[in-house]
Amino acid sequence: MKQSVNILLSFIAILAIALAAAAAGRADAPGWFRILPYAAFGLFLAGFVYRVIRWAKAPVPFRIPATCGQGKSLPWIKSNPLDNPAGPLGAIGRMAAEIFLFRSLFRNSQTEIVDGRPVYGSAKWLWFFGLMFHGSLLVVVLRHLRFFTEPVLPAVTGLSALDGFLEIGVPALYLSDATLLAGLAFLFLRRAVLPQVRYISLFADYFALLLIAAVAATGLLMRHFFPVDLNAVKTMAMGWATFAPVAPKDGSVILYMHLCFVFILIAWLPFSKLMHLGGIFMSPTRNMINNNRSLRHINPWNTPVKVHTYKEYEDEFRDKMKAAGLPVEKE
Amino acid sequence: MSLAKIPKPEELMKIGYKPPATAWMKTPVDFRPGTWSYAAAAKNLAALDMPNPRAWQPSDSDWKLPENWRQIILDGMKERLEKYRSFRLFMDICVRCGACADKCHFYIGSGDPKNMPVLRAELIRSVYRRYFTKAGMCFGTLAGARDLTVDVLKEWFYYFYQCTECRRCSVFCPYGIDQAEITMIGRELLNLIGCSINWVLEPAANCFRTGNHLGIQPGGIKDMLEFLADDIEDRTGVRVDVPINQKGADILFVTPSGDYFADPGTYTCMGYMMLFHEIGLNYTFSTYASEGGNFGLFTSHEMVKRLNAKIYAEAKRLGVKWILGGECGHMWRVIHQYMDTMNGPADFLEEPVSPITGTRFENARSTKMVHIVEFTADLIKNGKLKLDPSRNDHIRLTFHDSCNPARAMGLFEEPRYIIQKSCNHFYEMAEDTIREKTFCCGGGAGLGNDENMEMRMRGGMPRAMAVRDVVRKHGVNRLGCICAIDRVTLPPLMDYWVPGVTVMGVHELLANALVMKGEKERTTDLRGDSI
Amino acid sequence: MKQHKWGLILLGLAIFAIAVTFPFWYGKGKTAPPVLSLETPEIAGLADKKCVEDAVFMRANHMKMLQAWRDEAVREGKRVYTANDGRTFEKSLTGSCLQCHSNKEHFCDRCHHYVGAAPSCFDCHIVPAEVKK
């Protein structure tokens, strides 16, 4: 199968990165790890800003919200301010629901033909696991602030405590790690197994999932199977944050792999489909207010066009109009 | 005519959703008869000053493209990437989750993976990546990029003219990616090298010259409207006026030409005329702006603007206070989302106020154009109409939300309110097929032609099956809608999938129930069927 | 209506940039990494200043080792740990570890606070020095 090649390739790519990281770790990485984090983070930030500015530079010539509920019209008709926002509050609410709750994906259904007719079943798994994956990722990222703040922010400590509420093992298994991997597993399997989704999947689709999975897996391995000296890790992280980078002391191979995957992930993010992180905020069908008829929207490049004027029209049809008894401008 | 050529419904229903063994980039397009529309005639291209007028058909191997066609397209893409944030964004942020896949009526009806909105967009995205992103330039296929070849161009033509721009996919997309936007840009690009379909360009050319799609000249319009007035008198005993091009009228009424020239739209038009007469509205038709529809929407943004300009121009010339629009789908997408931006501001008009009820239509404050169902719902709510719903007792109705009023306006309750007040037997279709999740008739966006009939029947299948369900469950015999294209495309769809169901506009239903001053006792509905 | 909405977009970008650069400007990280104090009388009295296993291993693995000790001592009654170099120790947090590292505040806590670890050992196990106070 042609589409399986992409899966294979992405596995190979991940493996290659892991090996490279291992090699870099052996070959006395310190120098490397003084530049790499800044390079990756710089690419991430600059790339992200660049992409957003690039989108922003293109105007939104027309107001094209996709309306998914009753619009605001006559006062006695109950409108749906969230799915069909009539004002900025509604639009903000709609975006918030989209970003935090994956509102549109919540609508998802599954179509199949049964007994010669299409039926539409509820299909919330993608929504559920998608939300679980993204939410877990957010928690994981926030938790890592413990390596970047000194003293550790109380909120971060609280979040970690909540996340490790179930005392599974020592150190306690973070639930977000488990749910993150579960979400990733669902998304990957879905992509690799469902024929339709596999058909549309590109190399980058698998690679993105596997890269994040690699980050999560190396992180989990470090926490539970190949412990590292957290003091040294934090010293390294704080070194970066204070622009006084120090090489990780006694860094393990897994740590190098973890870092390498993270650097590649954040450096690649702005230039990949993962940029949907920023893009969702800009989507005109979602972030616009449906007030087209009550407030004029301006198109900055409203190019003049050639039209067929009434004069030209009457000139052509004047006789016929007169014959039909229709009024004309010019007798 | 082509109904005979297309397979029987049972045959058509055998849809395989298994994707082909070859990767989509390596699966060439097959111009199978019945699934594509004829190319635009040279005369129509010329009439609209469009490039590369010539005689050709998509099934030809040589499309007689201009020498530098690739450059034209790429330049056009670049220009549009800079002009439309939607286009650039939608090229960039799709994650190919596939949530849109089985939401497209053409995919459900055909099983062709390139009819999944995501893949339809990938057709153009792959070219975007190849020429406009570093990754695509460097890594090619691995980055999902591919060269723009004639085969790719043919694929574009086939699949962008196999999308009705209904926006159903956009409802389900987690990023709101709107395939209609991508299709519109895709069609614009194709138009740059003269690749369009005749069923779009002929109405557009007609509209540009005569003011309406059918190319009807002023006298013809008057005759037809008078004829409808005769019919009204015959059914009701009331003679209604037919004001045309009247200066000094309060309101300009614009409706698709299909409403006064083709059944069953004509009954809807009779409905408008009866309603306006009954409430004593001071309004006028126009022969110059005799078309509400706008096939420019299926051509290019520029063409939208060219064809739409007549409405405001005519309103200004006639000196009306505001504009009332009839039942139409894409007409309302243009009026709601484009008209004011393109051809406004309409500062020569007044903010719309119903002369009958005094209601101020706040939501049309700037555009100054009110949808007739908003107008009528307001009349009913204020008790200005006397309705006898039992006159519609022979009708068991279900209602089809047209894509554009649904997903570009959110016009759901107004038509239902009118329906509910005008008849006693109203049944909704399955909830996944109505309101914002409504299915296309299969023939929108200029695809409602006969040569494309198989694809229309496939694309319309989800809608038709939902109708069939309520036919079986509730004995429904009539399909209501508020769209002129629906009134043209749904009857053959119903004949094919659900024989026995006929199609009507909401104002036909209203007019059946409307008790008019001085009317005789009604024995038939507007169609002459006894009640 | 405004066209580009540059205001909103730039605001959003600024918020984003501020958020992701948080560790850089939060700035409280100038403090040096904690120095774990080994200055207790017990350690001072040791001829060979060596922990149960070597320090690199202990830094990364002490929690796992303590957990293993815990289960073996409580559940299996095996209370003697033979270190890699042959020395033996009682498997006991209070009885072994805290005897040398009697300065919990300056040894355990400093690092635990630094990396945001919150072990629950001391909910039950007692630091002898603290009781004496």
Place this chain on the structure above:
Amino acid sequence: MTSSRRDFLKIAGASALTMMTPAIFVPAWAKDVIVIPPGQGLALKKALAAGRWAMTVDLTKCTADCTDCIAACHAIHNVPDFGNPKDEIKWIWKESFASVFPGEQNAYSGEKLQKLRPPVFCNNCENPPCVRVCPTGATFQRPDGIVMMDYHRCIGCRLCMAACPYGARSMNYRDPRPCIAKINPDFPTRSKGVVEKCNFCEERLAKGTLPACVEACRQKALTFGDAENPRSEIRRLLKTRFSLQRRVHLGTGPQIYYLL
């Protein structure tokens, strides 16, 4: 399994390949419960070992108003005093003869019996129902008969309290630490939410000392020893004296013998 875990620590400690040792791919928390083969354990040189630990309480020596054993036990084990009977935690306490031995008294029992206040504690049963019902193995029986509480593993479901026919178990309904008069650093306190009980001073046995209550009893009423060793003092006492066990008909095999 057990030795491999010790090996892990050794190997891991020695090897520079800290992170690459496949042996540690088994997470510590995924380890099965270890079944201790008989005759193993208590490796400390001075540790006291037995086939089955048991205790006799000589009711002829035990005086009703003496609480030395209780005080010693509770002090050494950091047993808190909450000051209310609801949350009360007790390892040893005294009850009336009728309560301890329901059915063993009669209407005409002499004053001598009625006046007795036998000390009661966990019987460290031979067939302990609390171990049977514990869903996590937090309560388990050692090969030497001691019924142990693993405070690290207890989830606080209190099924063992329902199962114990002797009311020997207490639940930490709240944080005990603030209510401990004087903390003994050599024994852990408990956290709120776990169940605890007499453990036959297994921590003292490991160090070669007798249970605290036995040591504390000035009347020498308590004798502790190996019931499986026919030459032990406890066996001698049981051979020569009449003894009662609490609710022995329940089949639990209590290992506290009351001598009369």
Place this chain on the structure above:
Amino acid sequence: MLEKALHGSLRYRIWIACLILVGCAGFFFYLRQLDYGLGITGMSRDVSWGLYIAQFTFLVGVAASAVMLVLPYYLHDYKAFGKITVLGELLAVAAVVMCILFVFIDLGRPARVMNVLLHPQPSSILFWDMIVLSGYLLINLVTGWVILACTKKEIPPPGWIKPVIYLSIPWAISIHTVTAFIYAGLPGRSFWLTAIMAPRFLASAFASGPALLILVCLILRRWGRFDAGEKAIQALAKIVAYALAASIFFVGVEMFTVFYSQIPEHMHHFQYLFMGLEGHHNLVAWMWIFAVLSIAAFVMLILPGVRRNEVWLALACIAVFVSLWIEKGLGLVITGFIPSPLGAITEYHPTGPEITITLGVWAAGFFLLTVFYKIFVHVRGGTDGSPCGPAVDKMIH
């Protein structure tokens, strides 16, 4: 389908808001309990299980009752239950979720709950109870949801669902049997040490669960646009009547054995329950309410004329539910500890926080139940073919 629960009438929204409010109050006090420990409750060294475990016991019965719909429909093709088996399955789901919550909040160290899985102890009945309860939850969630989804799609349910449904029948028996074994297998607790504990549990379960279902059906008929059908409701009422009869009979049997044998240890508990012991009679009033209500309910249900009257039926069902709640939810668990093995009588008084937390869990369960039934009614209403005119009317105010 989940989205259907997000919209509803004013009455629905108020009801949901109330449930959320009570749930939040419960959650607040649960946080207090987490902080302070179980000492916040009325439980003590002697009475170490209280309201929480008692509710758990009672609700296992409610959960098991789904079998009373599934069995007649699937094994005996009793068509009248066809429309409402899903109701029973979803009730079971909500009840099992409440059970699990009640066990969870009763734990002293909830954070360690996973130890049950990490260190499984096959000798522990609680371990088996966890397995049968989670299995039952899964079975009912899957069957209920799949059948509902198929109803919505108007397609026949998939073939594999049948074996799962058959499996749910013995499984339902097992959850209550295993739960009964938690009590019946304890050597020192003579009150529970009886071989008919499991049958007693089942009998009361088959009365209380269907009684609740009847009430739900009556509510849905009046306010929910769903009619389960008179035949189904009457059949359920008969099930309740005979199960209640069996339940009362079993209690009588226990009393005979205890009081005729005159073994003091066994007698004390019943004396405490119905007469009070040594001046302690906390539960006496409750138990007599139980006795009166259950017998009155039995009489009402056994008389066809009374049973067919909707109001009387509702009253009888409330009486059944309340009386069995008293018997299982108060009497059975707490009395096992009174008197204690050492003969001490410690009374048990649930505290305010404890009651609030208990109500919070009930609210969570009813929230789930409401959501399920909202979806159920929507799906049923959508396919049963009521004209949609009135619905539109409601949307436009």
